[in-house]
Amino acid sequence: MDLRAGEEPQPRDEEEAELELLRQFDLAWQYGPCTGITRLQRWCRAKQMGLEPPPEVWQVLKTHPGDPRFQCSLWHLYPL
Amino acid sequence: MFSEQAAQRAHTLLSPPSANNATFARVPVATYTNSSQPFRLGERSFSRQYAHIYATRLIQMRPFLENRAQQHWGSGVGVKKLCELQPEEKCCVVGTLFKAMPLQPSILREHNLLPQPPRSKYIHPDDELVLEDELQRIKLKGTIDVSKLVTGTVLAVFGSVRDDGKFLVEDYCFADLAPQKPAPPLDTDRFVLLVSGLGLGGGGGESLLGTQLLVDVVTGQLGDEGEQCSAAHVSRVILAGNLLSHSTQSRDSINKAKYLTKKTQAASVEAVKMLDEILLQLSASVPVDVMPGEFDPTNYTLPQQPLHPCMFPLATAYSTLQLVTNPYQATIDGVRFLGTSGQNVSDIFRYSSMEDHLEILEWTLRVRHISPTAPDTLGCYPFYKTDPFIFPECPHVYFCGNTPSFGSKIIRGPEDQTVLLVTVPDFSATQTACLVNLRSLACQPISFSGFGAEDDDLGGLGLGP
Numbered sequence: 019m020d021l022r023a024g025e026e027p028q029p030r031d032e033e034e035a036e037l038e039l040l041r042q043f044d045l046a047w048q049y050g051p052c053t054g055i056t057r058l059q060r061w062c063r064a065k066q067m068g069l070e071p072p073p074e075v076w077q078v079l080k081t082h083p084g085d086p087r088f089q090c091s092l093w094h095l096y097p098l
Numbered sequence: 099m100f101s102e103q104a105a106q107r108a109h110t111l112l113s114p115p116s117a118n119n120a121t122f123a124r125v126p127v128a129t130y131t132n133s134s135q136p137f138r139l140g141e142r143s144f145s146r147q148y149a150h151i152y153a154t155r156l157i158q159m160r161p162f163l164e165n166r167a168q169q170h171w172g173s174g175v176g177v178k179k180l181c182e183l184q185p186e187e188k189c190c191v192v193g194t195l196f197k198a199m200p201l202q203p204s205i206l207r208e209h210n211l212l213p214q215p216p217r218s219k220y221i222h223p224d225d226e227l228v229l230e231d232e233l234q235r236i237k238l239k240g241t242i243d244v245s246k247l248v249t250g251t252v253l254a255v256f257g258s259v260r261d262d263g264k265f266l267v268e269d270y271c272f273a274d275l276a277p278q279k280p281a282p283p284l285d286t287d288r289f290v291l292l293v294s295g296l297g298l299g300g301g302g303g304e305s306l307l308g309t310q311l312l313v314d315v316v317t318g319q320l321g322d323e324g325e326q327c328s329a330a331h332v333s334r335v336i337l338a339g340n341l342l343s344h345s346t347q348s349r350d351s352i353n354k355a356k357y358l359t360k361k362t363q364a365a366s367v368e369a370v371k372m373l374d375e376i377l378l379q380l381s382a383s384v385p386v387d388v389m390p391g392e393f394d395p396t397n398y399t400l401p402q403q404p405l406h407p408c409m410f411p412l413a414t415a416y417s418t419l420q421l422v423t424n425p426y427q428a429t430i431d432g433v434r435f436l437g438t439s440g441q442n443v444s445d446i447f448r449y450s451s452m453e454d455h456l457e458i459l460e461w462t463l464r465v466r467h468i469s470p471t472a473p474d475t476l477g478c479y480p481f482y483k484t485d486p487f488i489f490p491e492c493p494h495v496y497f498c499g500n501t502p503s504f505g506s507k508i509i510r511g512p513e514d515q516t517v518l519l520v521t522v523p524d525f526s527a528t529q530t531a532c533l534v535n536l537r538s539l540a541c542q543p544i545s546f547s548g549f550g551a552e553d554d555d556l557g558g559l560g561l562g563p
């Protein structure tokens with residue numbers, strides 16, 4: 019019982035921290051608008067333009083491929 | 099130059115038939131590369147806003163403008179963002195212009211009223227300029243020509259912010275010409291023929307005669323040996339848009355009942371068949387590049403994609419026929435060509451006080467952007483990665499099609515760039531095409547006309563000066 023209660027909060031805390039990092043990346047104005055494109059597309063665009071986006075964001079995106087909570091931007095549930 | 103060469107040869111017309119017939123080999127294409135890849139669209143997604151294209155435009159142009167600002171106003175000039183401005187402090191700001199025009203057609207003003215009739219110019223003395231950077235916007239006043247500038251231009255302004263919240267502009271500058279690679283020198287005269295606005299399907303028999311004369315001159319079936327020899331020096335033909343006439347787009351059949359329009363065919367079907375036959379004659383003899391224009395059957399937004407080869411079953415048999423995008427960029431024998439079918443220039447004409455199309459063409463080169471009014475008043479694909487309309491490097495020949503008259507000018511840039519600007523006139527109205535000499539970068543018009551029923555004077559027959 020104690021072991022299970024102890025295991026669950028930690029992965030969730032990590033995930034929450036990663037999602038928070040991605041949300042901060044979305045809201046950073048230096049890398050341009052975030053709506054309508056995936057976070058990976060926005061990160062690659064910032065990299066190509068020489069804006070030096072944080073590499074941690076890329077790491078997080080690479081470890082969770084296909085998960086819309088990670089890949090899509092903060093506003094993806096709102097149309098356009 | 100073209101007809102001077104022709105005149106030097108001995109006249110062979112009306113001479114007795116000879117055993118040897120002179121044949122002239124067309125100049126071979128030494129090098130040709132099509133660099134229009136940035137204008138090709140793969141999979142298209144329209145579920146994006148246009149904020150991306152404006153953001154990338156500003157991010158890409160900012161370093162060029164900061165360089166120019168330092169060249170103009172000293173290397174110590176402070177380039178600030180709008181949020182960092184201090185009152186009365188002289189500094190430089192880089193941003194995108196927005197022109198608030200009361201006469202600009204806007205669905206928000208017209209949604210329950212009749213739309214205003216189209217005008218040739220939408221400028222008004224009450225227009226205001228607003229400068230926007232990544233975070234804020236500010237109104238501009240001072241020594242800045244409001245009527246000449248258009249929305250979407252990225253520029254650097256020098257001045258200070260005043261108590262009323264507006265920015266008082268003392269001076270401003272654009273990104274100016276991009277760096278240019280020098281063209282390798284050529285040893286023989288080679289010509290590229292630029293034509294636009296063939297306007298097929300328009301119902302005018304006059305322009306068909308002109309088009310047929312043009313095709314005959316290029317394929318060497320007109321004139322005596324002198325002219326045929328000169329025509330053999332034409333290495334390429336570029337058709338810059340509006341191959342079909344505006345009247346092929348008539349939408350009368352939409353308003354009629356279905357039973358009346360069942361057997362009618364779109365006017366563009368006949369016109370495309372005529373175009374196919376003309377392209378067949380041309381491409382059998384010379385490499386042809388066909389750019390779509392405003393009235394051609396392709397997408398409306400810029401960059402327009404090439405016409406589909408299924409529409410030209412006869413002409414696509416030849417590999418010399420190339421269907422290309424609008425805008426079009428290519429390197430022909432080392433000379434870089436860049437051109438559009440004229441939508442960018444005519445859109446700026448509507449929203450700016452500039453009257454001369456050649457002046458507008460030069461201005462787009464100086465702002466380093468092919469079409470700053472896209473996507474505001476000119477339809478544009480919602481790019482998100484880059485803005486492909488920014489000039490990465492300066493072309494040697496920059497043309498635009500479908501202008502009211504022919505014009506050509508050589509301009510110089512701040513780093514010794516040399517560009518030949520050509521405004522290719524609408525062929526269906528003016529019967530004039532342009533010949534660009536690749537060796538000397540000079541351009542001459544060539545006009546075709548026949549004796550029409552209305553013509554009383556005998557002027558304008560044959561090759562131009």
